[in-house]
Amino acid sequence: MITSNIDPQPADFADVRATNLSVVLRFVRDHAPCSRADIAAGTGLNKATVSSLVADLIERRLVREIGLTENRVGRPAIMLMLDGAPYAAIGVEINVGYVSAVAVGLGGERLLSWRRAFEAGQHVGEGIAAVAAIIRRVVARMAKQNRQVLGLTVAVPGLIDAQGAVRLAPNLGWRDLDLGGDLAKALRDPGFPIQVDNDANLAALAEQRFGEHAGATDLVYLTGEIGVGAGVIMDGALRRGALGFSGEIGHIQLDASGPACRCGRVGCLEAMAGIGALLDTVSGAEVEEIERLAGAGDAATIARIESVGSNLGKGVAIVANLLNPSVVVLGGFYVPLAPWLLPALETELRARAIAPEVTVVASSLGLDAAALGGAARVLDSVDSGRLPSVT
Amino acid sequence: MITSNIDPQPADFADVRATNLSVVLRFVRDHAPCSRADIAAGTGLNKATVSSLVADLIERRLVREIGLTENRVGRPAIMLMLDGAPYAAIGVEINVGYVSAVAVGLGGERLLSWRRAFEAGQHVGEGIAAVAAIIRRVVARMAKQNRQVLGLTVAVPGLIDAQGAVRLAPNLGWRDLDLGGDLAKALRDPGFPIQVDNDANLAALAEQRFGEHAGATDLVYLTGEIGVGAGVIMDGALRRGALGFSGEIGHIQLDASGPACRCGRVGCLEAMAGIGALLDTVSGAEVEEIERLAGAGDAATIARIESVGSNLGKGVAIVANLLNPSVVVLGGFYVPLAPWLLPALETELRARAIAPEVTVVASSLGLDAAALGGAARVLDSVDSGRLPSVT
Numbered sequence: 001m002i003t004s005n006i007d008p009q010p011a012d013f014a015d016v017r018a019t020n021l022s023v024v025l026r027f028v029r030d031h032a033p034c035s036r037a038d039i040a041a042g043t044g045l046n047k048a049t050v051s052s053l054v055a056d057l058i059e060r061r062l063v064r065e066i067g068l069t070e071n072r073v074g075r076p077a078i079m080l081m082l083d084g085a086p087y088a089a090i091g092v093e094i095n096v097g098y099v100s101a102v103a104v105g106l107g108g109e110r111l112l113s114w115r116r117a118f119e120a121g122q123h124v125g126e127g128i129a130a131v132a133a134i135i136r137r138v139v140a141r142m143a144k145q146n147r148q149v150l151g152l153t154v155a156v157p158g159l160i161d162a163q164g165a166v167r168l169a170p171n172l173g174w175r176d177l178d179l180g181g182d183l184a185k186a187l188r189d190p191g192f193p194i195q196v197d198n199d200a201n202l203a204a205l206a207e208q209r210f211g212e213h214a215g216a217t218d219l220v221y222l223t224g225e226i227g228v229g230a231g232v233i234m235d236g237a238l239r240r241g242a243l244g245f246s247g248e249i250g251h252i253q254l255d256a257s258g259p260a261c262r263c264g265r266v267g268c269l270e271a272m273a274g275i276g277a278l279l280d281t282v283s284g285a286e287v288e289e290i291e292r293l294a295g296a297g298d299a300a301t302i303a304r305i306e307s308v309g310s311n312l313g314k315g316v317a318i319v320a321n322l323l324n325p326s327v328v329v330l331g332g333f334y335v336p337l338a339p340w341l342l343p344a345l346e347t348e349l350r351a352r353a354i355a356p357e358v359t360v361v362a363s364s365l366g367l368d369a370a371a372l373g374g375a376a377r378v379l380d381s382v383d384s385g386r387l388p389s390v391t
Numbered sequence: 392m393i394t395s396n397i398d399p400q401p402a403d404f405a406d407v408r409a410t411n412l413s414v415v416l417r418f419v420r421d422h423a424p425c426s427r428a429d430i431a432a433g434t435g436l437n438k439a440t441v442s443s444l445v446a447d448l449i450e451r452r453l454v455r456e457i458g459l460t461e462n463r464v465g466r467p468a469i470m471l472m473l474d475g476a477p478y479a480a481i482g483v484e485i486n487v488g489y490v491s492a493v494a495v496g497l498g499g500e501r502l503l504s505w506r507r508a509f510e511a512g513q514h515v516g517e518g519i520a521a522v523a524a525i526i527r528r529v530v531a532r533m534a535k536q537n538r539q540v541l542g543l544t545v546a547v548p549g550l551i552d553a554q555g556a557v558r559l560a561p562n563l564g565w566r567d568l569d570l571g572g573d574l575a576k577a578l579r580d581p582g583f584p585i586q587v588d589n590d591a592n593l594a595a596l597a598e599q600r601f602g603e604h605a606g607a608t609d610l611v612y613l614t615g616e617i618g619v620g621a622g623v624i625m626d627g628a629l630r631r632g633a634l635g636f637s638g639e640i641g642h643i644q645l646d647a648s649g650p651a652c653r654c655g656r657v658g659c660l661e662a663m664a665g666i667g668a669l670l671d672t673v674s675g676a677e678v679e680e681i682e683r684l685a686g687a688g689d690a691a692t693i694a695r696i697e698s699v700g701s702n703l704g705k706g707v708a709i710v711a712n713l714l715n716p717s718v719v720v721l722g723g724f725y726v727p728l729a730p731w732l733l734p735a736l737e738t739e740l741r742a743r744a745i746a747p748e749v750t751v752v753a754s755s756l757g758l759d760a761a762a763l764g765g766a767a768r769v770l771d772s773v774d775s776g777r778l779p780s781v782t
Contacts, residue, residue, distance in 0.1 A: 016407060159746060218633040239625040241715025242609040245746040248712040253743065256646060321639040322713060324632025355550060355636040
């Protein structure tokens with residue numbers, strides 16, 4: 001029997017208009033200030049179509065006119081740029097010891113960036129209440145700025161299924177939790193969509209949109225938290241796998257005679273190359289102390305970081321061989337230790353990678369990359385045509 | 392700076408028609424015999440549009456009418472099915488010791504399946520001449536059947552870059568070879584496109600279209616030749632990575648104290664779980680002998696196969712954790728040994744996979760899966776709208 005690998009999906013003219021609206025929106029974001037003629041020339045759409053699409057975007061307050069251009073040959077043109085003043089996208093990360101919240105405008109401008117302590121082991125209901133309280137304060141702040149919240153995405157370190165349910169977040173002690181639904185209830189149906197996603201997936205989205213290698217089509221992000229997870233972008237989009245569980249690199253075995261892992265296995269990447277392999281208790285303060293010692297040239301500390309770097313290099317080599325990304329971005333606590341981690345990592349990677357043309361960098365997005373990625377996911381859905389309706 | 396993750400790609404009405412032509416073509420392939428009304432109901436396109444699209448497909452001899460339906464309520468309708476009688480898609484696999492050639496019709500029906508001896512170590516020019524000679528005979532056979540060749544894809548075990556050049560095929564002794572260009576020259580510009588792709592990639596395409604798990608959106612194929620490579624399908628399409636080199640699983644290290652690999656490294660998957668770990672010289676005859684011994688209950692042989700199965704399970708666990716496929720298909724020489732390989736593989740996989748919901752099966756496509764995949768890639772380009780023009 002022959003089956004089709006793609007279900008028939010006919011295009012129709014409504015799709016065409018939605019697609020073209022988002023094409024124009026993205027063009028303005030990337031090229032502002034620009035005129036209608038610039039848009040027509042840059043996208044290949046004809047001028048009448050562009051005028052109609054721009055009128056629609058202005059009505060939705062996604063784009064605005066900013067007056068005439070001055071120094072240009074020919075008739076002066078009205079220039080356009082993103083408006084977005086009435087909108088905000090929110091991202092929240094829940095992790096061991098902290099909750100981060102980020103709000104950004106339509107163009108990605110940072111409106112707010114908070115980090116609060118969060119007790120991982122507490123009762124689930126109390127944890128949700130604590131997260132909801134933070135979200136309420138972010139939403140109130142946006143309301144004060146007269147911004148409509150386009151959506152919220154929550155980053156969780158664990159297995160999140162395709163429906164957004166938390167199947168297992170071992171380091172938070174969560175299992176089979178409808179976190180999005182529970183938060184919507186706690187927020188009393190806030191009127192914007194709430195999505196839940198894996199922290200590494202969202203951090204990868206943040207890198208793709210805001211990072212040093214923004215726009216890379218094949219990029220892998222490795223979280224450097226208590227757990228190590230990968231966010232996999234191939235051909236320009238997150239690849240989640242059949243059930244949404246891709247990127248579970250933390251428990252790949254690096255060494256059959258390696259140390260015991262918290263998961264019960266032996267020699268896992270997380271046990272050998274996670275931040276827990278370096279620290280007794282994972283805390284920002286302790287990482288700062290390690291960084292200070294290494295910076296002062298303490299040989300024992302540097303040797304410990306380099307050993308973690310070598311082990312991480314083995315993991316990155318697996319990623320490089322299997323996925324062939326152009327960039328691997330290290331996040332979390334790996335970032336401050338990168339000066340000592342990266343050389344050791346590179347040595348191991350070059351020895352193991354079949355195609356060694358891969359760039360490994362520390363994230364430039366800071367510790368709230370996953371939260372920022374939550375906001376990026378909201379902006380992605382605007383980009384792909386889910387525009388806010390005219391109010 | 393904010394950069395767009397997708398270049399603006401406006402849709403236009405010519406795109407819509409090409410898309411809808413391929414939607415109708417795929418619908419007919421999957422649901423034939425069917426009427427124009429069935430197509431309208433199944434695709435959501437309106438009846439006038441369907442009539443116009445069907446007329447176009449009939450003119451291109453991709454679809455044909457097969458008379459009226461009989462036992463149906465209401466007015467009898469003219470039924471349609473794939474025509475494609477005038478077309479053929481060709482796939483060729485070059486590997487250690489053999490060349491396979493497959494030709495299929497538009498609906499995937501097998502027209503021809505050949506396998507010839509091929510000397511891997513010979514001079515490059517002689518190798519290309521030998522492959523060209525086989526292709527010429529396939530094309531002549533198709534011409535005799537009055538079939539136009541839509542395209543040809545050649546499968547090669549090695550690193551094939553995004554432009555289709557063979558960067559490195561160690562087991563064939565090839566490096567930096569414009570195989571497609573050289574074959575086109577040897578065939579004196581045959582008038583159909585020639586593409587070159589990695590053998591595992593093409594075998595994955597064959598599984599996606601013709602295999603037991605056809606239609607799976609997240610599927611990984613593992614070749615069981617002298618080398619072990621992976622073809623990675625995620626979200627319904629091959630994912631090749633930044634340079635086209637994804638799926639290089641063969642030299643991922645399984646054991647730091649494992650056996651030496653031909654690549655100079657130690658404990659590679661290929662050295663521990665490749666067919667070379669089981670055989671002294673890889674040949675069909677020797678695999679048959681191993682199969683016979685295992686079938687007769689020879690304990691030593693079974694233990695050797697199980698050891699390879701365990702090692703392969705470690706590799707499959709890496710794939711499962713990083714990519715979360717729903718199906719992993721084992722090909723090549725793994726197929727006849729599957730009864731003894733799979734149980735050992737499963738045990739290791741369950742112990743190591745974070746999300747163990749993955750099905751591992753032996754390919755049902757036989758030894759020419761990669762060649763068949765070459766033909767599938769030609770059909771894929773028809774499906775995605777590159778229809779043969781009206782002659």
